[in-house]
Amino acid sequence: MGKIILTGDRPTGKLHLGHYVGSLKRRVELQNSGEFEKIFIMIADAQALTDNADNPEKVRQNIIEVALDYLSVGIDPTKSTIFIQSQVAELTELAFYYMNLVTVSRVQRNPTVKTEIKLRNFEANIPVGFFCYPISQASDITAFRATTVPVGEDQAPMIEQTREIVARFNNIYGETLVEPNILLPDNAACLRLPGTDGKAKMSKSLGNCIYLSDSEADVQKKVKSMFTDPTHLKVSDPGKLEGNTVFTYLDAFSRDEHFAEFLPEYKCLQELKDHYTRGGLGDMKVKMFLNSILQEELRPIRERRKELEKDIVDVYRILKEGSDVARAVAADTLADVKRAMKINYFEDQELIQEQAKRYAELANQ
Numbered sequence: 001m002g003k004i005i006l007t008g009d010r011p012t013g014k015l016h017l018g019h020y021v022g023s024l025k026r027r028v029e030l031q032n033s034g035e036f037e038k039i040f041i042m043i044a045d046a047q048a049l050t051d052n053a054d055n056p057e058k059v060r061q062n063i064i065e066v067a068l069d070y071l072s073v074g075i076d077p078t079k080s081t082i083f084i085q086s087q088v089a090e091l092t093e094l095a096f097y098y099m100n101l102v103t104v105s106r107v108q109r110n111p112t113v114k115t116e117i118k119l120r121n122f123e124a125n126i127p128v129g130f131f132c133y134p135i136s137q138a139s140d141i142t143a144f145r146a147t148t149v150p151v152g153e154d155q156a157p158m159i160e161q162t163r164e165i166v167a168r169f170n171n172i173y174g175e176t177l178v179e180p181n182i183l184l185p186d187n188a189a190c191l192r193l194p195g196t197d198g199k200a201k202m203s204k205s206l207g208n209c210i211y212l213s214d215s216e217a218d219v220q221k222k223v224k225s226m227f228t229d230p231t232h233l234k235v236s237d238p239g240k241l242e243g244n245t246v247f248t249y250l251d252a253f254s255r256d257e258h259f260a261e262f263l264p265e266y267k268c269l270q271e272l273k274d275h276y277t278r279g280g281l282g283d284m285k286v287k288m289f290l291n292s293i294l295q296e297e298l299r300p301i302r303e304r305r306k307e308l309e310k311d312i313v314d315v316y317r318i319l320k321e322g323s324d325v326a327r328a329v330a331a332d333t334l335a336d337v338k339r340a341m342k343i344n345y346f347e348d349q350e351l352i353q354e355q356a357k358r359y360a361e362l363a364n365q
Contacts, residue, residue, distance in 0.1 A: 002037025006146035010048040011062035015069040016209035018193040018202035021252050022152040028074040039080040040144045046085045050129035051120055067315050069212050072305035077318045083326035084319055090330035095139035101168045102135055110134055112157045138162040142177045143330040150183040153192055173340035198227030198245045212301055223291040228283045235282040246286050253293050262292040
């Protein structure tokens with residue numbers, strides 16, 4: 001069996017630069033590498049509903065936003081299968097069986113779950129569906145026999161829990177499921193891109209995002225307001241790089257050729273950093289350099305999105321066809337799981353004949 005990718009996003013809003021550098025850009029590279037036999041990209045609406053059950057319209061409306069973002073960054077439906085999670089019912093059934101292989105205490109220890117619960121202020125009022133998120137994710141990954149899961153650093157505990165579920169299932173029922181490997185971004189600055197306000201993570205709920213669909217004016221406005229070094233009050237003051245959001249973004253996005261094009265007095269990012277730390281370089285000059293880089297990166301994405309928006313019916317067609325393909329693949333995995341668990345009663349002719357023979361013998365006694 002070849003290498004297979006499963007990845008995706010929750011449709012709770014438009015996708016932002018954190019998604020882009022953390023996974024989307026890499027997905028396009030992997031898709032075009034020819035290294036993978038199959039690539040499945042999931043719009044995780046069922047998972048989004050675990051903490052948005054009272055606002056399903058929010059999830060419903062954002063399906064198309066995420067799909068447009070996928071297609072505009074270069075996800076190609078002829079190379080990658082884009083599908084909607086809730087349209088693949090087999091995923092729910094797999095998750096139900098996996099629940100018997102995981103203890104409550106193990107889920108409670110999952111660092112990602114603990115962080116997300118705290119972020120949403122659930123405390124004692126945790127929806128069961130949200131609490132079981134790691135098990136649902138294991139279902140998503142294993143349904144497509146994924147060998148590789150490209151995610152951000154914060155999702156590593158989820159992949160580890162999936163590997164545990166796979167190992168336990170295979171130990172009990174025999175070799176059936178594929179154990180996945182995590183694939184982290186290769187640029188350290190992309191592991192967790194901070195918000196424009198300097199917060200630890202770019203988050204829709206915190207309002208500190210630069211969206212892939214933002215206009216040129218919106219991007220510039222957000223870059224100009226970015227958090228830098230609060231002690232860098234004058235141009236002549238030495239500046240700090242640690243915790244400086246603008247330089248974190250430059251680490252993630254800048255290349256040497258950007259300097260030749262937008263800031264020719266410097267040859268590379270290290271020269272810019274050295275000048276900033278010794279003093280004599282203003283924040284706004286650095287911000288405008290970053291703005292030029294981001295505009296260049298986002299312009300083709302923005303233009304492709306405008307074209308896609310002209311035929312939304314076709315985007316839904318892509319999602320429908322992808323969901324049909326995904327369901328067929330998940331159904332094959334579910335059949336293998338039920339066979340291994342010996343709950344494929346009507347397909348097990350040996351069982352049926354054995355029971356028929358047994359009861360026939362009892363009737364003749």
